[in-house]
Amino acid sequence: MHASPLRVIVIGGVAGGMSAATRLRRLNETALITVLERGPYVSFANCGLPYHLSGTVGRDDLLLHTPDSLQARFNLDARVHHEALQIDRAARTVTGRQTLTGEPFTLPYDRLILSPGAHAVRPPIPGIERAFPLRTVPDLDRLKAAVDTAGPHVVVIGAGFIGVEAAENLRAAGRHVTLLEAGPQVLPPLDPELAALVHQELDRQGVHVATGAAVTRVTDTHVHLHSGACLPADVVVLAAGVRPSDQLARDAGLDVATGGGILVNDHLQTSDPLIYAVGDAILTRDALDQPAFVPLAWGANRQGRVAADHLMGRPASYGPHPATAIARIFTLTAGSTGLNERQVRAAGLTPTVIHTHPASHAGYYPGAQGLHLKLVFDAATGRIYGAQAVGGDGTDKRLDVLATALHAGVRADDLADLPLAYAPPYGSAKDPVNMLGYVAQNVMDGLTRPLQWHEALSSGRQLIDVRSADEYRRGHLPGAVNIPLDTLREQAPHLAPRVLVYCQVGQRGHTAALLLNQLGVDACTLSGGYLTWQAGQASLTPAAHP
């Protein structure tokens, strides 16, 4: 009577894999859906793992489903301790073994969905075996047991999002934490002058951060650096980046990028149309339509659903997406969407950059916190390449609005037109995102010519600080003269013909420059003012090596 039921195997039972399996079930009640998960848990909250180190999140709360609950609700056959070892595409089978018993299995499929995730990079450093990665619940259990029983000194290798989150939570748990980063800055998705703000916050909160810190050796008690320094390390955390887990796909002869990552089409099919792949194991495309490795949960969840839909004959696809990442670092929130300045330049483009430092909400309403925004765009077309945000309350909101605008193709100057909600506790009548639009518009129209922090001292222009005498006294650019904005008109005739005006954040500098330009002085502004300049300087200062 009926055709025999569709047999689907999903490899990897967490974000991408389980999202695919549940959606598949909703679309097809009769399919035989088997989920193979190597580890002891399915559907756990990877992103919550670091927060258990501080006790913020309970261990049980990390487990969102069990094979039993998935069976009851979705009639899924979710098999933990089942590792897939080989795909036979001709025979349409997956072969593997039960990891506890060693028992082999072979399962036939009509369709296969790969969501094996990524694995921690373990750099070839003597002694690195002792370092704990943090990818799974067993990883967490091992790390936590070590932290709970060993001495107080923890060294975290790698200052990406996961390393920074681990450092924060271990510090909250009272440990002496050193965060080592081989690269020049923390949080590589940010540009250096924004990363510097995060670095400062880590310092303030008692996390010892060292950038440009190459680990040469890990001993039973210490971590040795190329600088010769040697850090006590009762526990070492490995967070030096991740790589797509593409070996299974590679072995099966599926197309895989040379640098790693399963290649898929817009429907998330691999080079074998019966096999889909999603999540951290694949390459997707960024907003410039370049290949991108984005090991984040949003994509894994989204792609799992798209794959399930397409597998069931629905017209689903996953096109180019800006990547949006965020993390909390103690009192700060830091995140980015799309490409940063470095990435845009690496793509051979010449972006325009603006910095602002608005308040999270109307200044007259209590509790406003400082935000630091950076917009990277093309001044000729208005196309937004990316944005970054660091700050207090409301940082995540601005980042999400910018991610939405970027994805929807809103132009930089049209950010001024977004009808954002305003009441005093939430924002300003010109929201910080609108203000980015105003500033961008002024640049696009040629009304203002902002120099960047790293161009200020070499601009050959007279430096004019238009802040108050008090602000100037507390710190200023070397060589700058102080002419408060409200007295600038009368001083205009006495200025050099070419000047750079700056204030604290860029706003008074803007008014100053427009005024001077009309009075016959060639005036540029300093994007983001003294605050961005300071942060930029901080990003240049090599971190004191431990």
Add this chain to the structure above:
Amino acid sequence: MHASPLRVIVIGGVAGGMSAATRLRRLNETALITVLERGPYVSFANCGLPYHLSGTVGRDDLLLHTPDSLQARFNLDARVHHEALQIDRAARTVTGRQTLTGEPFTLPYDRLILSPGAHAVRPPIPGIERAFPLRTVPDLDRLKAAVDTAGPHVVVIGAGFIGVEAAENLRAAGRHVTLLEAGPQVLPPLDPELAALVHQELDRQGVHVATGAAVTRVTDTHVHLHSGACLPADVVVLAAGVRPSDQLARDAGLDVATGGGILVNDHLQTSDPLIYAVGDAILTRDALDQPAFVPLAWGANRQGRVAADHLMGRPASYGPHPATAIARIFTLTAGSTGLNERQVRAAGLTPTVIHTHPASHAGYYPGAQGLHLKLVFDAATGRIYGAQAVGGDGTDKRLDVLATALHAGVRADDLADLPLAYAPPYGSAKDPVNMLGYVAQNVMDGLTRPLQWHEALSSGRQLIDVRSADEYRRGHLPGAVNIPLDTLREQAPHLAPRVLVYCQVGQRGHTAALLLNQLGVDACTLSGGYLTWQAGQASLTPAAHP
């Protein structure tokens, strides 16, 4: 040598007027810019006025600029106590009087910008003269003096945003507050089932709210209602709506809408191209391109800048915009963007509606708060008409993302694709806005057929509550049988042929309905589940009259 400087007069020296004046100055250093302001203050924070009633915002903090500071910084001639009384378009003059001395003045202009704002509606009720409006700093001073010296009973007439904010702050100041609304609900920009949540919060916080409460008489000590009730009222606040202040324009023969509001083109020029008008005094166009009266600060600020730009020959315009409004109500945030269901129906369209009740961030991370979202869209095209949000932390973020999406023309189903930032303290791997996209997509694809709360009991379908036995016991739809989702497969053969499945928020109901439909049962879901149904019921219960 030079042409004589451009003479610009701005009428109204606050949000729209002063935004125009400052931008104008930045674009034109030589123009003679005169700002006429009837009241004693310019550039004050209207939106902060209610918060001074509780002492949250200091009185001085409300004053962002003075004529002196505007003179120093922007070389503006800002004249307080100067009321414009007449525009002579032929002579290009504005005539008025100094309000303290009564001295008349006449000033010539080349261009004129009107930003006279709106004024409080004073319904023709005997004794209403005693009610205090809250539009300006002198209004605030009078109201505050009364509140500080009179007895504890305050009656606020009108439960729009300003009335609700006034009620909140007076309650925080320890007053006995009654909030009266002639219409059927608080906060008219919301649909009733969302307004009910705000109503409940006001109740919980000790504000006595009465809807459908028509005031018939105000005496020296009481407020009398049509119901016969009589409320002690030591102080009465007038917040029964506002009207565009368009008399000056009307008298000058400019085009004004019959129902009120100066008419302008896309460049914000009135029917006299030398005269611009912005802010609360004008009509703009909503997202359906219908005339709209949007007395909010965002528009006034934006329009002020557009008018200044266009006046200076720049290609600026102000097209159709969704209105976005927000307010804090004690622990809740409530807001809307675009049109609500009522407005869409009034425009002759048949919208599709979905409700969700997500958590502000990942459920496993502490501190997640409940949100209530409503999306109003066209199921055939995916066009979003509007959205509403009520809830705790993160409500304003989702509203701004939705406002951005709406303005950028993102389709309802494409909300699933917005690359929103996820880390446990901020959101979920499928953000609430993404989830709206998923739910919308299911409706657009015909996968689910959600009924609305008001259709549930009359649907003629068997009502099936798929929540746990415990949840069912705490309250359910009349006549519903309880079949927890995880046991539904086995019960499917015993169900009526046509059923309505529901859960707490709609999510389990969705899985249930897809499952049943494939097992041969015709199943609809209940949008927003039991929570929306409950809120809908609450919106029907006439508020206990005082």
